[in-house]
Amino acid sequence: MIELKHISKVFPTADGDLRALNDINLTIGDGDVFGIVGMSGAGKSTLVRCINLLERPTQGQVVIDSRDLCAMPEKELIRQRRSIAMIFQQFNLLMQRTCLKNICFPMEIAGVKRAEAEQRAREYLDIVGLPDKADAYPAQLSGGQKQRIAIARALASDPKILLCDEATSALDPKTTRDILRLVKDINQRLGITVVVITHEMAVVEEICSHVAILDHGVLQETGTVEEIFSNPKTEAGRRLVYPDGVILDQLRAANVIRIAFNGGTSYDPLIASLAIDCGVKANILGADTRNVNGQAFGTMLLGLPDDPEQIAKAMHYIKSQPNITVEEVRDYHG
Amino acid sequence: MDELFGTFFGNTPVSQQLAYLQAALLENIWETVYSTVLATVFAYVIGLPLGIILVTGEPDGIRPLPRGLMRVLNFVINILRSIPFLILMILVIPLSRLILHTSIGTNAAIIPLVVASAPFVARLVEGSLRESDAGVIEAAKAMGCTPFQIVRKVMLPEALPSLITGLTTATITILSYGAMSATIGGGGLGTLAINNGYQRRMDLILYVTVILLIILVQIIQSIGTRVANRLDHRITKATPKAKRHKADKAGIG
Ligand SMILES: Nc1ncnc2c1ncn2[C@@H]1O[C@H](COP(=O)(O)OP(=O)(O)OP(=O)(O)O)[C@@H](O)[C@H]1O
Ligand SMILES: [Mg+2]
Numbered sequence: 001m002i003e004l005k006h007i008s009k010v011f012p013t014a015d016g017d018l019r020a021l022n023d024i025n026l027t028i029g030d031g032d033v034f035g036i037v038g039m040s041g042a043g044k045s046t047l048v049r050c051i052n053l054l055e056r057p058t059q060g061q062v063v064i065d066s067r068d069l070c071a072m073p074e075k076e077l078i079r080q081r082r083s084i085a086m087i088f089q090q091f092n093l094l095m096q097r098t099c100l101k102n103i104c105f106p107m108e109i110a111g112v113k114r115a116e117a118e119q120r121a122r123e124y125l126d127i128v129g130l131p132d133k134a135d136a137y138p139a140q141l142s143g144g145q146k147q148r149i150a151i152a153r154a155l156a157s158d159p160k161i162l163l164c165d166e167a168t169s170a171l172d173p174k175t176t177r178d179i180l181r182l183v184k185d186i187n188q189r190l191g192i193t194v195v196v197i198t199h200e201m202a203v204v205e206e207i208c209s210h211v212a213i214l215d216h217g218v219l220q221e222t223g224t225v226e227e228i229f230s231n232p233k234t235e236a237g238r239r240l241v242y243p244d245g246v247i248l249d250q251l252r253a254a255n256v257i258r259i260a261f262n263g264g265t266s267y268d269p270l271i272a273s274l275a276i277d278c279g280v281k282a283n284i285l286g287a288d289t290r291n292v293n294g295q296a297f298g299t300m301l302l303g304l305p306d307d308p309e310q311i312a313k314a315m316h317y318i319k320s321q322p323n324i325t326v327e328e329v330r331d332y333h334g
Numbered sequence: 335m336d337e338l339f340g341t342f343f344g345n346t347p348v349s350q351q352l353a354y355l356q357a358a359l360l361e362n363i364w365e366t367v368y369s370t371v372l373a374t375v376f377a378y379v380i381g382l383p384l385g386i387i388l389v390t391g392e393p394d395g396i397r398p399l400p401r402g403l404m405r406v407l408n409f410v411i412n413i414l415r416s417i418p419f420l421i422l423m424i425l426v427i428p429l430s431r432l433i434l435h436t437s438i439g440t441n442a443a444i445i446p447l448v449v450a451s452a453p454f455v456a457r458l459v460e461g462s463l464r465e466s467d468a469g470v471i472e473a474a475k476a477m478g479c480t481p482f483q484i485v486r487k488v489m490l491p492e493a494l495p496s497l498i499t500g501l502t503t504a505t506i507t508i509l510s511y512g513a514m515s516a517t518i519g520g521g522g523l524g525t526l527a528i529n530n531g532y533q534r535r536m537d538l539i540l541y542v543t544v545i546l547l548i549i550l551v552q553i554i555q556s557i558g559t560r561v562a563n564r565l566d567h568r569i570t571k572a573t574p575k576a577k578r579h580k581a582d583k584a585g586i587g
Contacts, residue, residue: 096491137567
């Protein structure tokens with residue numbers, strides 16, 4: 001378990017102190033795939049670098065399996081880091097070593113014998129699906145292949161935790177999906193806790209079980225992906241979950257409600273049954289829904305007829321449906 | 335033959351110059367090679383660690399050292415690099431006496447060469463190591479490398495092609511500095527050129543030694559470039575086949 005307790009990080013800069021992280025409290029359970037999302041400059045990288053103390057927090061504690069990393073002597077910290085692997089946006093492979101030797105690297109520094117290291121490295125090459133690249137140099141690989149080698153190298157240290165800082169941001173959508181599948185697969189097969197830093201909700205959607213939303217160095221909200229996607233409570237959360245926003249200017253109806261799907265239901269029958277069962281003709285003004293792990297999540301804006309009785313009927317009907325929440329939108333600009 | 339050339343190669347008859355060359359040339363080539371190699375080795379023994387420290391010891395380096403120490407180190411290196419070699423040779427005479435109990439001869443000439451080139455080497459190494467990718471060093475740190483492991487297994491191997499290029503430059507610089515050691519009685523091609531070729535007006539000897547020095551520099555440079563390229567795996571080299579293919583497409587050949 002990773003516990004971040006009251007983490008703050010202040011960077012002294014030429015024009016005053018920059019508070020990159022502000023009193024972050026976060027618990028990441030074993031075996032989770034935990035997403036940390038936020039806009040550029042939110043402090044995501046700083047936060048993830050605090051987990052293995054590449055960046056020392058100005059205040060707070062980083063507790064991994066009940067041991068405070070900040071209080072450890074340097075030597076022990078170095079040993080502890082060997083169980084926390086990390087992959088990066090820029091892959092950061094050793095360019096003068098072959099892929100096999102790159103994967104051997106963490107074992108080499110941990111003192112594993114060469115023959116054994118090479119044998120294990122070949123197994124990791126198999127896991128990431130590049131068994132024929134053992135003797136290739138990183139410069140001869142595509143971005144996606146480089147990241148696979150980086151993942152193999154990360155696995156080679158037999159880690160408990162895998163930190164991914166924008167690991168797919170330099171890759172095309174298809175390759176991104178492949179890499180994310182690989183990470184998810186590794187998480188499920190080996191039980192490694194994965195922390196995924198990203199600015200893309202699509203990445204979270206693809207592999208995360210939990211998510212934390214970071215904005216301007218402040219942790220806005222945290223919860224399961226289902227919770228956050230169905231009902232983001234904060235402004236920063238809504239901005240990330242619905243990046244295109246629901247354009248309120250385009251609304252014409254006078255009575256607008258927002259319904260949120262929390263999984264399990266699809267929305268077409270709802271609109272239809274609203275008309276058939278209640279005789280209320282609703283107008284879909286906007287929708288942003290998505291499919292997460294086979295369930296429908298998202299929100300929809302409905303315009304209702306300008307009749308209090310019909311509105312009450314519709315509200316009552318929708319509230320009685322499972323997995324749906326509803327609220328009136330008052331701040332809408334016609 | 336002497337009639338043929340007249341005074342074209344100076345006042346000394348050509349046959350006499352040739353005889354002299356025959357007797358002295360090999361020994362002088364050897365002295366040049368010997369002192370260049372030895373001085374380069376010692377310059378690296380001192381300069382390589384200094385260059386590493388210049389990079390790792392910085393406040394945001396992998397093993398920061400006290401700022402005062404770094405400042406002194408930088409200062410000393412700059413001082414040594416700003417003294418002209420001809421003057422430095424004279425200044426280190428006491429040092430040569432201390433170490434070798436003599437201040438003349440080929441061995442004694444190696445000492446000022448080392449003193450002058452070690453700081454130069456330190457700067458070359460510093461430059462090479464500064465090129466190393468901060469991301470890779472960060473990855474190594476994240477993997478639990480000690481600072482020493484980072485230097486030995488990441489910084490030096492990753493910068494190897496650049497270090498070899500630096501070594502080539504250093505060797506050539508030391509070779510040309512060495513040619514000045516006639517001033518303090520060192521041997522080698524430079525001495526031959528100055529003492530015989532120039533001062534005794536044996537122009538043939540002057541030309542021959544200059545040509546030999548040029549050839550030596552060319553050899554060192556081409557070996558250095560070739561080795562550096564061979565060792566560099568960052569660039570994917572187009573295979574001859576691929577090159578031909580490109581040429582075909584472009585309608586060449
Ligand atoms: N070493 C540093 N010195 C000074 N300021 C820093 C340093 N590292 C980060 N910052 C600042 O801290 C803030 C957070 O940076 P961080 O890199 O964590 O953002 P991020 O969320 O990872 O952004 P991105 O998505 O662009 O990678 C930024 O304002 C950045 O300028
Ligand atoms: Mg970042």
